Amino acid sequence: xxxxxxxxxxxxSRGHHEAxxxxxxxxxxxxxxxxxxxxxxxxxxxxxxDSIFLADQLALDAxxxxxxRTWLEPITVLAALARATNRIGLIATASTTYTxxxxxxxxxxxxxxxxxxxxxxxxxxxxLATAARNFGGDGxxxxxxxxxxxxxxxxxxxxLWDSWADDAVIDDRACGQYAKADHIRPIDHAGAxxxxxxxxxxxxxxxxxxxxxxxxxxxxxxxxxxxxxEAVFTAQMEKATAQAFYADLKAxxxxxxxxxxxxxxxxxxxxxxxxxxxxxxxQVRALNDLTDPEVGRRRLSSRFGGHDFSHLPLxxxxxxxxxxxxxxxxxxxxxxEVIVGLVRREKPTLRQLLASLAGARGHYTAAGTPEQIAxxxxxxxxxxxxxxxxxMPPVLPASLDIFVAEVIPLLQRRGLFRTAxxxxxxxxxxGLARPPSAFHAAG
Ligand SMILES: Cc1cc2nc3c(=O)[nH]c(=O)nc-3n(C[C@H](O)[C@H](O)[C@H](O)COP(=O)(O)O)c2cc1C
Numbered sequence: 001x002x003x004x005x006x007x008x009x010x011x012x013s014r015g016h017h018e019a020x021x022x023x024x025x026x027x028x029x030x031x032x033x034x035x036x037x038x039x040x041x042x043x044x045x046x047x048x049x050d051s052i053f054l055a056d057q058l059a060l061d062a063x064x065x066x067x068x069r070t071w072l073e074p075i076t077v078l079a080a081l082a083r084a085t086n087r088i089g090l091i092a093t094a095s096t097t098y099t100x101x102x103x104x105x106x107x108x109x110x111x112x113x114x115x116x117x118x119x120x121x122x123x124x125x126x127x128l129a130t131a132a133r134n135f136g137g138d139g140x141x142x143x144x145x146x147x148x149x150x151x152x153x154x155x156x157x158x159x160l161w162d163s164w165a166d167d168a169v170i171d172d173r174a175c176g177q178y179a180k181a182d183h184i185r186p187i188d189h190a191g192a193x194x195x196x197x198x199x200x201x202x203x204x205x206x207x208x209x210x211x212x213x214x215x216x217x218x219x220x221x222x223x224x225x226x227x228x229x230e231a232v233f234t235a236q237m238e239k240a241t242a243q244a245f246y247a248d249l250k251a252x253x254x255x256x257x258x259x260x261x262x263x264x265x266x267x268x269x270x271x272x273x274x275x276x277x278x279x280x281x282x283q284v285r286a287l288n289d290l291t292d293p294e295v296g297r298r299r300l301s302s303r304f305g306g307h308d309f310s311h312l313p314l315x316x317x318x319x320x321x322x323x324x325x326x327x328x329x330x331x332x333x334x335x336x337e338v339i340v341g342l343v344r345r346e347k348p349t350l351r352q353l354l355a356s357l358a359g360a361r362g363h364y365t366a367a368g369t370p371e372q373i374a375x376x377x378x379x380x381x382x383x384x385x386x387x388x389x390x391x392m393p394p395v396l397p398a399s400l401d402i403f404v405a406e407v408i409p410l411l412q413r414r415g416l417f418r419t420a421x422x423x424x425x426x427x428x429x430x431g432l433a434r435p436p437s438a439f440h441a442a443g
Contacts, residue, residue: 005387006266006430007048007049007417008052008089008266008391009044009051009053009391009393010390011041011054011396012055013068013069016392016393017395018291018358018361019358020394020396025395025398027039031068031069031070031072032070037054037077038080040400041084044404045085047400048420051120052081052088053233054078054092055074056071056092057131058131059128059131062130062298063294063295075107075111078092078119085118088118089118089430090111091120091213092111093124094108094123095125096149096153096154097126097146098131098134102156105200109200109209111205112206112207112209113203116425117205117207117424117425118424118426120210121211122213122215123154124216125143126146127146128331129305129306140305140330142330143333147220148192148193151227152191153193154228155189155191156196159196160187161200161204161205162437163184164200164202165204165437167180168183168204185199207425207434210426211430213232214232215234217234217235217335218334221334222249225249226249227256230430230432231266232263232265233390234267234268235334235335235338235362235363236268236363237363242267243384261431262433264387264388264430265386265387266386266387266388267363267385267390268392269376270359270366270391271367271391271403272287273373273406280367291355291358297310300339300353302331303335303336304329305324305330306331309322312350313350314349315351318343318347320340335362339353339357339362342356365394371410377407377416
């Protein structure tokens, strides 16, 4: 079978451009209206996307007065989307730093049952410094500590999802036997961070466990992804860095004893599509004209863990010395590497840097015709930069609709994308194996 591209729709605000929330083509629905999420997921399902994805942060952005970026809690939203869609995969973000593993394991097991095996978990350690203060802490939990905790968290939740054998439930009303009690066992985990007896109080879900998605790209983040992730989101601003990331992560996964096709790598792509390239560029300028540089400046500061950029003039070229060394950043480390890399290469002014980040926060942005976008995707897919894309439409639903109407048929005609859903579960869409229960592994 020829290799096919995988596509995920990243739903955020009324689009990924910083100013999308106030754009005339954006959805008229409130960001707290479940119909907004249902509408986007249904449009993506019509386009045969593998999945939709909801990000999450555990603190309110300081710029809320001037930026429309509130959202509903993703696990709750997925339950609604599971009932509003039939085939598309559903991925929610949840934090290993600020959630108890037992709670998370039962929420995702429930969602896997509710959705008929379509759920995925974006595993995050929560980089946002202000989140700590909502969970009893005073300041940022260090990068190293977050990943150490995350590693143990994975051991616990995997144990819980395997604490029921697949055939543990009999539900034999005539004989009066509901389950084989010896096919359900505790996990008795006691580690540095967690003490969890188990078993989970619910049978194993259709997929065994949710599809594991991860998006950390620092050295530690990549090693974590290589051990656990089945789909990897990443922000890359150039094809060359995407190729280097792809090769590195696949090699790390193989070194962990995993099959190369069991880790699907999806760089972010924010495409602005129009009938001509000039029209697409004009639309980018119109969107950028709606941005507020002070919102961008605050957001930049948050990425760098609260670093103060208020003294930097908007129109003087930047140098890497204007930024803290990414290796010392405890927040979104790999994204700060992307930003400092861009400054080193292009020496933009702060205004230009903020305009470029306004598009999709350091993900790849492209403006062009449907053919140009399809060519770009094909090039990345065939040249070892991507197994597919995390599609981040600048304005929702307008840019998603153009993508579905114009780009997907081109990809299909080129044999690069499915023409119908073949599988039922998210694992099947991504070509991922169903993990056997530990009971079966033990024979
Ligand atoms: C597409 C994408 C989506 C992400 N979504 C979230 C999110 O919802 N919540 C979060 O705390 N971090 C999110 N992150 C951040 C990553 O989980 C990670 O913390 C960040 O990339 C820094 O990684 P590093 O610490 O390994 O450098 C996302 C990253 C990417 C590329």
